[in-house]
Amino acid sequence: MPARDQLKYWGIATLVFAVTLWYLGDVLLPFLIGGAIAYFLDPLADRMERLGFSRALATATITLGALLIFVLMVLLVVPMLIQQTGQLINTAPQLFNNLQTFLAEKFPNLLDEGGVVRETLISLGNTIRDRGGEVLNTAISSAASLLNIALLFVIVPVVSVYLLLDWDRMVTRIDELLPRDHAPTVRKLAHEIDNTLASFIRGMGTVCLILGTYYAIALMLVGLQFGLVVGFIAGLITFIPYVGALVGGALAIGLGLFQFWGDWLSLSLVGGIFVLGQVIEGNVLTPKLVGDSVGLHPVWLIFALSVFGTLFGFVGMLIAVPMAAAFGVITRFAVGQYKDSRLYRGSPAGIAPDASEGQD
DSSP: HHHHHHHHHHHHHHHHHHHHHHHHHHHHHHHHHHHHHHHHHHHHHHHHHTOOHHHHHHHHHHHHHHHHHHHHHIIHHHHHHHHHHHHHHHHHHHHHHHHHHHHHHOOOGGGGTOOOOHHHHHHHHHHHHHHHHHHHHHHHHHHHHHHHHHHHHHHHHHHHHHHHHHHHHHHHHHHSSSOOTTTTHHHHHHHHHHHHHHIIIIIIHHHHHHHHHHHHHHHHHHOTTTTHHHHHHHHHHHTTTTHHHHHHHHHHHHHHHSTTOOHHHHHHHHHHHHHHHHHHHHIIHHHHHIOOOOOOOOOHHHHHHHHOOOOOOOHHHHHHHHHHHHHHHHHHHHHHHHHHHHHOOOOOOTOHHHHHHHHH
């Protein structure tokens, strides 16, 4: 088939995919989440199969383990997380007032009556108090109206179990449908995309989970009032290098200044928790779980999250990382093809068409 016709058909397929995602994003959300969970757990199921488990037994074992973890999270962690988040929102004005008092004592000229800094701090504290709960309630109500949370918690586990059970068969069926002329190239690109996603999603997801748990437990042991929330936030954004530690560390130290003012040992422990977390991440977790070459630059990742989130909402943010990985691999492939082409290399050595034509 001519290249022009191939581009036309693949372009139509891409357009149909984008339009479907646009109109059915909220409907597809449980299936995308279920597919992501199955993809994340497939290597574990494959490893259990190599140990002698059947696919069905491996899937059942993983499902029971995940169910146990989910129940423990709901009973032990989620209520405390919600409680601390609400307390943080309610006490934000007091925290800013404490900051204002501290600055007034140390830098009296900075907070003159009616000054910009003073008014900004007061306004920011009141805004967080007034709008924080409103934003949280709006998000919960919007999610309930769009997703029907009760139904979501039913569909996602079912989809995850079925996809995990049939994952290898689905991959085989898809491979059978590939155009025979392009099957080797598509397999090669799919393998590179899978390696990138495996390194980033599975590896970085595990790093975020480990570091978030470490930050939360360590900060709570030190006695930081909102340690669980700070640890959750720091772990959630650890996938952006250094940002998780910087944001979490700044938030923890800022809260610690108000809670532990004068107790320099506790403040030092809070700072040391994040320093140790960075050492563990950089020297142990990331090299072991993610690898040295992921192929997703942080700027490219942030750009993909912004674009897909703006175009397709929350569903777009879910597919941003896989699409960014796919585009990155395809772009590198296209650059490689370009460098092997006559367009890049020019005429073969020893042939100079223009010069020979001039001599004739």
